Amino acid sequence: MCRFLGIMMSLLWTLHLIQAVEPVKALNLGISVAGNRPTASTGAEFGRLYTGQVDRNTEHIYSFNYTNRPSQVDAFRVFVSSFSDNLQYPVLFVVRQQKGVLSWEVPLIFRGLYQKSYPYQQVSRTLCPMELVEEAVPSEQFIFVDVASMASFNVEYKLLVTRIKDFELHTGIAFDFTATPSQPEYFLYKFPENVDFVIIKVVSKNSYPCSVVSVQDIVCPVYDLDHNVEFNGIYQSMTKKAAITIQRKDFPNGQFYVVFVIKPEDYTCGGSAPIGIQDKENHTWNLQRVKDLQVTIVPSIKASVYVKAILLCFVIFLAFYLGTLIVAFVQYIRIQRKSTDGPYSPDDGAGTVTASHPISTSTPEGSSYGAIDESSSSGGGGGGGGGGRNPSPPVAIPRPRTYSDSSVEEESDFDTMPEIESDKNVIRTKTFLYVSDLSRKDRRIISKKYKIYLWNIITIAVFYALPVIQLVVTYQTVVNVTGNQDICYFNFLCAHPLGVLSAFNNILSNLGHVMLGFLFLLIVLRRDIHHRRLLENKNLYAMEYGIPKHFGLFYTMGVALTMEGVLSACYHVCPNYSNFQFDTSFMYMIAGLCMLKLYQTRHPDINASAYAAYASFAVVIFLAVLGVVFGKSNEWFWAIFTIIHVLGSLALSTHIYYMGRFKIDVSNTDLGIFRRIAMVVYTDCMQQCSWPMYMDRMVLLVVGNLVNWSFAIFGLVYHPRDFASYMLGIFICNLLLYLAFYIIMKLRSSEKIQPMPLFCIIATAVIWASALYFFFQNLSSWEETPAESREKNHECILMEFFDEHDIWHFLSAAAMFFSFLVLLTLDDDLDFVRRDQIPVF
Structure with missing residues (x-):
């Protein structure tokens, strides 16, 4: 008996030594001891389906081996399933390779928004391929798949391991496949020779389910699940389209993985949670989240295209400089040829001197509106009778002027006297006004007043641009570091990177604003210098004839155009919801400055001050920001905005109609205010309702108010999503309306439009119409999710770059630029017409 016990102890000791010293051999023999848990090991084959049962006391190990040949990529895919309805005891799968371990459980549970759970009982994963090693001889590799469970009962499972045949993507060849949240896919791509940029284009016929496309370096493990796909590489969310431009320099080994992950929910792409249907008989979950995808990788543009695009931009806009030089040279030759008539004769203009005839409006006694008034105004003396058919040499009746060193805060020395208020009331409330009536203030004081616009906009530009540049640089850095391309709303199908910039083409195309803004400043400077020389020489035509020349607003418009290019470029570094105002702020200011300049042309003494104008622009920008944040569904915002819009239009109309002379004495505490309003309504609306005192102004203001009220009603009813463009549309429509009115009244006053402004008007109309066509193409939209925005992306249409x-x-x-030239040259025909013969409208 003792001898028998000794033999048994020896056998057990020998078995223990074999397990401790040679575990691999014991595993191959199918004999192992892991506590009290029996383990069954099986030599398995690729492409064969294995089924089995496991519990807390049983573990199955499948061993696969293959030969890895030099310069060959071997990729394998593991498919497993388990249809147990008990989520507390999943089946655990562990895949061990030479340099990596991959594990997951079945059912595979994804966590969604609001802690929702989505279990998947079929899981398919691609194993990370072996790193490509330059080996001279083939090497044998092993894959072990461990199957276990902590359930106290048997749990069934299925296992299938296959070799992937189409693991490598090829340039220019479309590849179709299918993916689900529990069955992600990824593929390998290698850069061809002499290709530095490629574009990964992914399309799907269905918007949902939402998916993510990721580009990752050749490193194991590959992050191919919803909860970890954003941990590494570059990624985009996707509905129907996705496009990622990849540079070779970002992947030194010249290859990368393209990973496709299906989201368990669609909130990221603007959708909702999926509807799960449980089959109680088969204990399965049918979430119906299968997405068919097609991926194509094509070479992007070469470096030579970048050079050609940059040269094209400079050539196009340098042509404007060349054209300006030619026009200036032609004008210089014409002046030189006519220099024999005098240093500065009427014929130095662009044609025959035409004396403008004012359009008389009705008076209380009654006279026809639109009839030509042959009498002169109170400020002038003899008129230009005869319509300019036989013009006589102009005779100046100079008015005494007092030039002082008064500060800019004073309108003039005369304005400080109390009598000036009554004088203004007498002059500005006449039935018909001439420019001489509204250019009575000291020229130097008015010029300084308008130069405040220039200095203010330069100050605004500096303080506005510096933080903007800092912010967009931070945005671009975050995009480059995190790889999250959902931060910026580009047209990814035509986004060409350069250095750290993701879309250099969108930035380069803003070069025109900067170059043409600077060119306009040069044109204005030339005119300003010429006018100053004439004033220094006491030239009568410069002092008493034509529209008073004040260039402060023109300089301001040129700076605004330049800054629009700078800030638009900053916005396009990373266009998104948070920085949209960078692109639109100066557009509002440009439209407002153009209206102010057009009004200032014939109302130089009563135009808005720079402080009031910029304060108004600040209010507009503030409302634009509020509209984007709250305007999509907030009824209260639209009600308040509509009230502000309508009341603002009425207040501005009142100011324009009465030339700033409608005053309300806020210090009066009794009912005098309301009596004043009632009196005005009675006299101007009821007594003269059939024929307003200032008919031309009334026509403009009625049409303008109808347009603005239409915009207000449209916004109140439809709540347009793009509030920034809605506001810009209000400004542009008002500007076009006022410009059209100005041109019509100019023609009705027997004034002429010379060839240069006529060419600029035609060019402006044609170019604006073409520009708006391209503007409304809507290649992206930050009002939607990044994935929905990419559905609007288009290919490049110019030089494969723009x-x-x-x-x-x-x-x-x-x-x-041409719009500014219209305002600059529109009244050149009046340079030799006395100001007391130029009507105000």
Whole structure:
């Protein structure tokens, strides 16, 4: 008996030594001891389906081996399933390779928004391939799949391991496949020779389910699940389209993985939670989240295209400089040829001197509106009778002027006297006004007043641009570091990176605003210098004839156009919801400055001050920000905005109609205020309702108010999502309306439009129409989710480098430049017409 016990102890001791010293051999024999848990090991084959049962006392190990050949990528996919309805005891799968371990459980549970759970009982994962090693001989590799569970009962499972045949993507060849949240896919791509940029284009016929496309370096493990796909590489969310531009320099080994993950929910892409249906008989979950995808990788543009695009931009806008030089040279030759008539004769203009005839409005005694008034105004003396058919040499009746060193805060020395208020009331409330009536203030004081616009906008530009640049640099850094391309709303199908910039083409296309803004400043400077020389020489025509020349607002418009290019470029570094105002702020200011300049042309003494104008612009920008934040569904915001819009239009109309002479004595505590309003309504609306005292102004203001009220009603009813563009549309429509009114009244006053402004008007109309066509192409939209925005992405249409929005930048810069030239040259025909013969309208 003792001998038998000794033999048994020896056998047990020998078995223990075998397990401790040679575990691999014991595993291959199918004999192992892990506590009290029996383990069954099986030599398995690729492509064969294995089924089995496991519990807390049983563990199955499958061993796969293959030969890895030099320069060959071997990729394998593991498919497992378990249809147990008990989520507390999942089946655990552990895959061990030479340099990595991959594990998951079945059912695989995804956590969604609001802690929702989505279990998947079929899981398929691609194993990370072995790193490509330059080996001379093939090597044998092993894959072990461990299957276990902590359930006290048997749990069934299925296992299938296959070799992937189409693991490598090829340039220019579309590849179709299917993925689900529990069955992600990824593939390998290698850069071809002499290709430095490639674009990964992914399309799907269905918007949902939402998916994520990721580009990751050749490193194991590969992050291919919803909860970890954002841990590494570059990624985008996707509905129907996705496009990622990849540079070789970001992947030194010249290859990368393209990973496709299906989201368990659609909130990221703007959708909702999926509907799960449980089959109680088969204990399965049918979440119906299968997405068919097609991926194509194509080479992007070469470095030579970048050079050609940059040269094209400079050539296009340098042509404007060349054209300006040619026009200036032609004008200089014409002046030189006519220099024999005198140093500065009427014929130095662009044609025959035409004396403008004022349009008389009705008076209380009654006279026809639109009839030509042959009498002169109170400020002038003899008129230009005969319509300019036989013009006589102009005879100046100079008014005494007092030039002082008064500060800019004073309108003039005369304005400090109490009598000036009654004088203004007498002059500005006449039935018909001439420019001489509204240019009575000291020229130097008025010039300083308008130069405040220039200095203020330079100050605003500096303090506005510096934090903007800092912010967009931070945005671009975050995008480059995190790889999250959902931060910026580009047209990814035509986004060409350069250095750290993700879309260099969108930035380059803003060069036109800067170059044309600077060119306009040079043109204004030339005119300003010429006018100053004439004033220094006491030239009568410069002092008493034509529209008073004040260039402060023109300089301001040129700076605004330049800054629009700078800030638009900053916005396009990373366009998104948070920085939209960078692109629109100076557009509001440009539209407002153009209206102010157009009004100032014939109302130089009563135009708005710079402080009031910029304060108004600040209010507009503030409302634009509130509209974007609260305007989508907030009824209260739209009600308040509509009230502000309508009341603002009425207040501005009152100021324009009465030339700033409608005053309400706020110090009066009795009912005098209301009596004043009632009196005005009675006299101006009821007594003269059939024929207003200032008919031309009334026509403009009625049409203008109808347009603005239409905008207000449209916004109140439809709540447009793009509030920034809605506000810009209000400004542009008002500007076009006022410009059209000005041109019509100019023609009705027998004034002429010379060839240069006529050419600029036609060019402005044509270019603006073309620009707006490209603007409304809507290649992206930060009002939607990044994935929905990418559905609007288009391919490049110009030189394979510029898209429709870039062409909008080109055309809008040219259109604004010609618009400024229209305002600069529109009244050149009046340079030899006395100011007391130029009507105000």
